[in-house]
Amino acid sequence: MIKASVIGGTGYAGQELIRILMRHPEVEVVTIGTRSFSGQKFSDIYGNFQGITDLVCEATDIKELAEKSDVVFLALPHGIASKTVTAEVLTKTKVIDLGADFRIKDIDVYEDWYQTEHFNHSLLNDAVYGLCELHREEIKKAQLISNPGCYTTCSILSLAPLIKNNLIDTGSIIVDAKSGVTGAGRGTVTDLMYSECNETIKAYKIGSHRHTPEIEQELRLLNGQDFNILFTPHLVPMNRGILALSYAKLTADLSLEAIKAIYREFYNDEYFVRILENRMPETRWVKGTNFCDIGLSIDPRTNHVIVVGAIDNLIKGAAGQAVQNMNICFGLAEKTGIDFIADFPI
Template sequence: MVKVAVIGATGYTGAELVRLLARHPHVELAALTSHSFAGQNMDRVYPSLRGFTRAACEDLDPVEALSRAEVVFLALPHGHAVVVAEEAEKRGVRVIDLGADLRFRDARVYEEWYGLKHPNPALSARAVYGLPEIYGREIAGARVVANPGCYPTSAILALAPLLKSGYAEIGSIIIDAKSGVSGAGRKAQLTSLFVECNENVHPYGVAAHRHTPEIEQELSRLAGEAVRISFTPHLLPMSRGILCTVYVNLKEGVEEEELRRLYEEFYREAPFVHLLPRDQWPHTRWVYGSNLCHLNLKVDRRTRRVIIASAIDNLTKGASGQAVQNLNLMFGWPETTGLEHPGLCP
C-alpha cells in the first residue's frame, strides 16, 4: 500500500480525490489536511463518503503531512503549491499538483496571466505535464507532475490528433467551452449562488481566461509551432461537466473519413478517450462522475471547417480522476486502477 497525503482535502477537487482514493486497492489515506474542517472526519464533511473512509481532516503543517506520505496531492489555490512541492522533493515524496503553479514550462507566462512572481521557475520547467494520453511515458518516471486544468484537458484531447497531423490551419482555432458551477470551487462567491446561475448561461473571462496560455502551450508542442487560439468559456447551471465545441479550418484535401481514422488510431491505447459513432454527439451527462472523455467530429464541406466536440467531468477527468490516472502511471499500476466505472446516467 502506498501512503498518500491530500493537502486541501475538503474543496471539491480534494473531496473527489478522497472519493476515488478511498476505493483504490493500492492506496492508504495517510493524511488529509483542511483548515476549515480540522478535527472532523471526512465522512462528516462529505456524508457521501460514509462507509468508505473514516479518515480525519487535520490542520497539519505541510512538513508533518509529508512525513507520513510517499506521494502528495496538492489541491491548493494557485500561489501555494511550490513551497510544499519543494519540501516534498527534498524528502523524496512524489508530487501531483492539481493547481496552476507548475503547469507552465516558462514561468514568465504564469507570472503574466496569474499576476504572481513564480518562486521556482526551474521546478516548473522540469515538472511533467500530467496529460496521460500525450505524456504517459514521461509521467511514469516523474517525481513532480503538474495536473492539467479542466478546460485544457477537454480542449487538448479534442485537438491533439489534428494538431499533431499537420492538417489544421493553425491560426483558425476557436474553442467554445461550457462548464458546470463546481469548476469555480467551493468558496462562496456571487456568481455561484443558485439565483445567479440557475436558468442562466453567460460567458466569462472573455479573451482573458487563465487557461488560454496553458492550452496554447500544449497545442504549440503538438503542432511544432506557435499556436494562438480564441477561447471563450461559459458557465452553465449544472453541477459538473465540461463541453468543448472546437472549430478549425482544414487544409485542402483533408476528408472526414481520414480524420476519423486519425483519431481512432491516436487514441487506440487510451482507455478513457472514446470517439463516438458519427451520429452520436457527446453529452456531459454520459461522462458524469467518470474519468472518460467522449469525442466526435464532423467536417462541414461548405466551409472546409472541422467541428470537434469533447465532453468530460470537470472534477474527474478534468482534475482528480486524471490525478489518480497519473498516480497509477507513476507507480506502475494499470492506468485504469480505481477508475473503472462508467458515467452516472440518467
C-alpha cells in the first residue's frame, strides 16, 4: 500500500483528493494536514465522511510527513509549496503539488503574472509538469510533480493536436472557458455567496487570468514557436465543470473528418480523453470523472476550427489528475481508483 498524506486537505480539491484516495485500492491515507481545522475530525468538517473515517486533522509540516509517507500531496494557495518543498524532502517522499508554484518554468513570467517572488529556483527545473497525456515519460521518473491548473488542462488537451500538427494560425487562438463555482475555492467572499452567483453569469479576468501563461508554455512546447493566446474565463451557476471553447483560424485545408482523425490518432491510447463523434461535450457527462471530452467543429464561413473541451474541474482539473500522476509514478495501472462513470442526473 502506498502511504499518502495530504496537506491542505480541507479545501475543495484537498477534500476531493482524500475522497478518491480513501477508495483507492492501493493507497492508505496516513495524515490529513491542515492549519485551520487542526484537531478536528475530518468527518466533522465534511459530513460525507461520517462513518467512513475517523482521521483527525493535524497541523503538521511537510518534513514530518516526508518521513512517514510515500507521497505527499499539496493542495495549498500558491506561494507556500515553493517555500516548504526542499531537495531533502524529495529524497524521502514524492511530492505532487496541486498549486501553481512549480507550473511555470520561466521565473520572470511567474513573478509577473503572480505578482510575487518565486522562492525556489533550484527545484523549478526538477519539477515535472503533470499533464499526464503529454508528459507521461517524465512523470514516471519524477520526484516532484506540478499538477496543472483546471482551465489549463482543458485548454491544452483541446488545442494540442492542432498545434502539434501546425493546422492553425497560432496568432488567432481564443479560448473562451466557463467554470462552475467550485473553481474559485472555498474562501468566503461576497461574490461567491449563493444569492450572489446563482442565476447569473459573468466573465472575469478577461485576458489576465493566471492560467494564460501556463497554457501558452505548454502549447509552445508542441511546435517550438512563440505565440500568445487570448483566454477568458467565466463563472457559471453550477458547482462543477469546465467547458472551454477554443477558436482558431485554420491554415490547413482539412475536412472535419480529417481533423477528427488527427485527434483520434493523437489521443489514440488515452483512456481519459474521449473524442466525441455524434455529440458535443457537455459538462454533465464528465462530472465526477477524470475524463476530458473533446468535440470538434468547423465553420467554413469564417474558416475557423472550434474545439469544445469539457472536464470536471476538481477531478481531471485537480484531484483526479493528481492521482493519475501518482498512479503513473508508482507504476500502477493508470486508471486505478479513478475510473469513474459520471453519476447522472448530477
